[in-house]
Amino acid sequence: MQQALRFLSPDAEPVDPPDIIEQARLAQRGSETVSRGLPLTIRGLRKSFGDNQVLRGIDLHIPAGQFVAIVGRSGCGKSTLLRLIAGLDTIDAGTVSFGEETRPEDVRVMFQEPRLLPWARVLSNVEVGLGRDRASSDAQGRAKKALAEVGLEDKSGQWPAVLSGGQKQRVALARALVSDPRVLAFDEPLGALDALTRISMQRLLERVWRDQAFTAILVTHDVAEAVALADRVLVIEDGQIAHDVHVELPRPRRRGSADLAALEGAILRDLLQSGDEPSDL
Structure with missing residues (x-):
C-alpha cells in the first residue's frame, strides 16, 4: 500500500493515501518557484530481471523543478527506477512521460563513480x-x-x-x-566521499539545483542526505512506493535540527521494519 506522509513538524499527522492526481497536487506545494525542469509522470511501471520482479507497478507524479530523493534497502528497486526514468534500461510494462517531447540532452545522469576519461x-x-x-x-x-x-x-x-x-x-x-539538462538524476553520487566532502557536495548540489531550476531525482542510502536536500522522500519497499514523505521545511536546512532528525527517524523506522535486506540490484 502506497502511503503519503506530510511532515510540518516532528509530531505531524499522516494524511490518507492519495491517488496519482491528488499526489500531484500535494507534490506541487514543494515547487512553487518558476522552473525550467520537466514534469514526470509514471504509471504502472514494472520491471523484472528473469524471475525477479523488481518494480511492481509504480505510479508517481513529480512536478517540474521538484527535488525528489528515493531511499530504500539495497535491492528494493530504487536504482532500477532511476535507470528506467533516464532511459538506460527498457521498461517491461507501464509508461514514463515528461509531458512533452524530450531531447537526449534534457535528461542526464550522475553516477557514484565519476567515470572520467x-x-x-x-x-x-x-x-x-x-x-x-x-x-x-x-x-x-x-x-x-x-x-x-x-x-x-x-x-x-x-x-x-x-x-x-x-x-x-x-x-x-x-x-x-x-x-x-531539464531533468538531472543522481545515482548515489556522493556515496564514496568522506563525510566533510560529502556535506560540501550536498550544498553544491542544492545550489546548482536552485540556480538552474531543473527537476532533480536523487537515489541515496543516506536518509539524512535525503531529508536535507529533497522536497519529497520516496521510500521504496518490495518494488513499490511504500511512503511518500513531503518535506515542508524551509531552506537552507540546518543539519542536526530537531525537525530534520524527526523526519530522518521516522523514515529509518519504516526502513528497519521492512524486513531483511536483500542483495543489491
Missing part, C-alpha cells in the same frame, strides 16, 4: 557531456562555464588523476550540467 584533461571531460554539440563553436565556452559553476574553473587543464575524489565528482557534475 583518464586520457583527457578536465575541460575535455566536461565537453563530453555536450554529446553531438561537442563540435559547436561555443563548446569550450560552455564547458568553462559549467566548471565555474562547480568551482573548478582553475582545474580545466589538469588531468583527472591529480584530482581529489570530491574534485572528480565536481567534474562529473559539470559534465552533467554542461548540456543544460
Whole structure:
C-alpha cells in the first residue's frame, strides 16, 4: 500500500493515501518557484530481471523543478527506477512521460563513480557531456562555464588523476550540467566521499539545483542526505512506493535540527521494519 506522509513538524499527522492526481497536487506545494525542469509522470511501471520482479507497478507524479530523493534497502528497486526514468534500461510494462517531447540532452545522469576519461584533461571531460554539440563553436565556452559553476574553473587543464575524489565528482557534475539538462538524476553520487566532502557536495548540489531550476531525482542510502536536500522522500519497499514523505521545511536546512532528525527517524523506522535486506540490484 502506497502511503503519503506530510511532515510540518516532528509530531505531524499522516494524511490518507492519495491517488496519482491528488499526489500531484500535494507534490506541487514543494515547487512553487518558476522552473525550467520537466514534469514526470509514471504509471504502472514494472520491471523484472528473469524471475525477479523488481518494480511492481509504480505510479508517481513529480512536478517540474521538484527535488525528489528515493531511499530504500539495497535491492528494493530504487536504482532500477532511476535507470528506467533516464532511459538506460527498457521498461517491461507501464509508461514514463515528461509531458512533452524530450531531447537526449534534457535528461542526464550522475553516477557514484565519476567515470572520467583518464586520457583527457578536465575541460575535455566536461565537453563530453555536450554529446553531438561537442563540435559547436561555443563548446569550450560552455564547458568553462559549467566548471565555474562547480568551482573548478582553475582545474580545466589538469588531468583527472591529480584530482581529489570530491574534485572528480565536481567534474562529473559539470559534465552533467554542461548540456543544460531539464531533468538531472543522481545515482548515489556522493556515496564514496568522506563525510566533510560529502556535506560540501550536498550544498553544491542544492545550489546548482536552485540556480538552474531543473527537476532533480536523487537515489541515496543516506536518509539524512535525503531529508536535507529533497522536497519529497520516496521510500521504496518490495518494488513499490511504500511512503511518500513531503518535506515542508524551509531552506537552507540546518543539519542536526530537531525537525530534520524527526523526519530522518521516522523514515529509518519504516526502513528497519521492512524486513531483511536483500542483495543489491
